[in-house]
């Protein structure tokens with residue numbers, strides 16, 4: 001509410017016709033309830049933040065959620081948080097990946113904002129000096145897998161959930177930086193086999209190839225393992241840790257810093273292709289029918 005008032009006051013000050021009187025504020029706030037938050041942040045006594053994706057039903061990544069996630073990471077950095085545990089409010093889906101509705105029959109401006117927000121949020125998560133863990137408490141296809149891969153450690157609830165970069169199954173190509181993340185985790189050979197087939201791995205299969213680091217049986221265990229991973233860094237000098245992370249992730253960071261505009265252009269060109277649009281439409285239909 002305070003933010004709404006501040007924004008309104010600033011807006012009213014910029015216009016001659018509006019006066020930001022208490023009555024005006026009351027009327028405005030009654031007609032426009034604040035939208036629900038799509039990402040919640042809870043910092044525990046040890047200074048470790050649990051960042052929860054909360055966009056039912058499947059945490060598909062739209063511009064709003066990605067924007068909130070990016071802001072949350074920046075805020076946690078400013079507050080010198082000791083660790084970030086990324087998880088989901090759902091019992092069965094970590095994240096269904098990019099929101100296909102953002103890409104299906106899009107307006108050009110929205111599509112561009114969507115992809116730029118994804119690029120920025122991804123880079124913030126991938127390069128943050130804060131230790132990051134994905135507590136994957138459900139399915140994590142495509143963009144959901146990317147978020148998990150961008151963290152330093154992955155604990156996944158098993159055995160029934162799946163994870164992977166399945167883009168080729170949708171007739172699309174995962175961008176280079178998605179591929180770099182997969183190679184970081186499983187090596188070039190496994191990444192090539194996984195990505196060309198668009199394979200979704202069971203939790204056990206993901207563990208076998210190093211796509212996840214630990215399999216647990218419920219979310220509580222996942223959070224406990226994540227906390228354990230983060231706690232080990234209490235003994236490591238932060239500057240050495242930060243520089244090591246930045247250095248070891250150089251390929252992905254440099255790729256995005258140098259190629260963001262080309263990557264945006266490639267995405268925009270690809271997504272509007274009639275055959276891609278047709279494929280996305282059919283995929284959405286198939287999801288509805290499979291219910």
Ligand SMILES: CCCC/C=C\CC(=O)SCCNC(=O)CCNC(=O)[C@H](O)C(C)(C)COP(=O)(O)OP(=O)(O)OC[C@H]1O[C@@H](n2cnc3c(N)ncnc32)[C@H](O)[C@@H]1OP(=O)(O)O
Pocket residue numbers: 057058060092093095096097098099100101139141142143144166167172173174175267270271284287288291
């Ligand atoms: C150059 C381009 C590069 C692009 C790079 C990355 C691409 C992506 O990330 S594309 C997204 C890929 N994601 C998927 O393929 C996952 C699709 N979803 C699923 O497999 C299942 O939904 C999932 C296993 C995650 C969960 O299954 P259920 O719990 O059974 O849920 P439903 O399938 O019934 O779904 C509920 C509801 O959500 C809609 N949905 C699901 N995923 C998405 C999505 N990614 N985007 C938009 N909407 C999605 C689904 O259609 C259902 O909608 P309603 O029928 O209206 O209820």
